[in-house]
Amino acid sequence: MPYSSLRQPRLADVITQRLEAMIIEGSLKPGQRLPPERELAEQFGVSRPSLREAIQRLAARGLLSSRQGGGTFVNDTLNNGYTDPLLEMLSRHQEFDLDLLEFRDAMEGLSAYYAALRSTPADKAALLECFEALDGGFDGNDPVKEAKLDAAFHLAIAEAAHNVLLLHTMRGIFHLLEQSIVENLANLFAKPGSRGQLMQQHRTLLDAIVEGRAEDARSHAHEHLAYVEDGLLEMARAETRAQRALRRAQSTRAPI
Numbered sequence: 001m002p003y004s005s006l007r008q009p010r011l012a013d014v015i016t017q018r019l020e021a022m023i024i025e026g027s028l029k030p031g032q033r034l035p036p037e038r039e040l041a042e043q044f045g046v047s048r049p050s051l052r053e054a055i056q057r058l059a060a061r062g063l064l065s066s067r068q069g070g071g072t073f074v075n076d077t078l079n080n081g082y083t084d085p086l087l088e089m090l091s092r093h094q095e096f097d098l099d100l101l102e103f104r105d106a107m108e109g110l111s112a113y114y115a116a117l118r119s120t121p122a123d124k125a126a127l128l129e130c131f132e133a134l135d136g137g138f139d140g141n142d143p144v145k146e147a148k149l150d151a152a153f154h155l156a157i158a159e160a161a162h163n164v165l166l167l168h169t170m171r172g173i174f175h176l177l178e179q180s181i182v183e184n185l186a187n188l189f190a191k192p193g194s195r196g197q198l199m200q201q202h203r204t205l206l207d208a209i210v211e212g213r214a215e216d217a218r219s220h221a222h223e224h225l226a227y228v229e230d231g232l233l234e235m236a237r238a239e240t241r242a243q244r245a246l247r248r249a250q251s252t253r254a255p256i
Helices: 011-025 037-044 048-060 085-090 096-118 121-137 143-160 164-172 174-188 194-210 214-253
Strands: 064-067 071-074
Touching: 011 048, 011 164, 037 048, 048 064, 096 121, 096 143, 096 164, 096 174, 096 194, 096 214, 121 143, 121 194, 143 164, 143 174, 143 194, 164 174, 174 214, 194 214
Parallel strands: none
Antiparallel strands: 064 071
């Protein structure tokens, strides 16, 4: 019985696949600069011409881009999966913030669950670093800065889950996440004790992940987002009451 011959894969093919895998798994992030060609070739143990060919292939696919005199970068547009005109229109929808929280509840619950099961020591160190940055910069005075730190913490959880679809979905909505958190914090900080409550929720979630308590991690992620949702709903109800009172006041002043 004749057997088909086995073809040895070309070295450039292997390097291409390896670089693609690093982008997909998050080892190489959008906007990140690759090491210099000589250094990267040494790390992979390959020749520079083979590495150069792999980089050119990925550049042709839109995954990498070169800047004159500035090196090679993972393409920033890989972060822009949720910036089309439809999403911009959706973001103006009356219930968009609540819909986004429901979506986050599903995605981040899964992320927290798998992060508790799969996170490596390096993942846990990165999570702790993000939490400490959040704790140190979370003072209620700069919602934009706090939103970036908050979103980075939640994205680090997605990275620790080691599920590429979860990771890239979360990355795709990262800018929406920041914008939503800015608005949420501005509203929640008006409520006494909210900052301490939010940080305690983040700490409880972090502890469950680091200690490998998957179901607790999922539950704590849900509790955190439910707290934020309740705050938004209460704010909406207060706004409705204020508008109603204003209409009544205007009605009583109107001439008969």
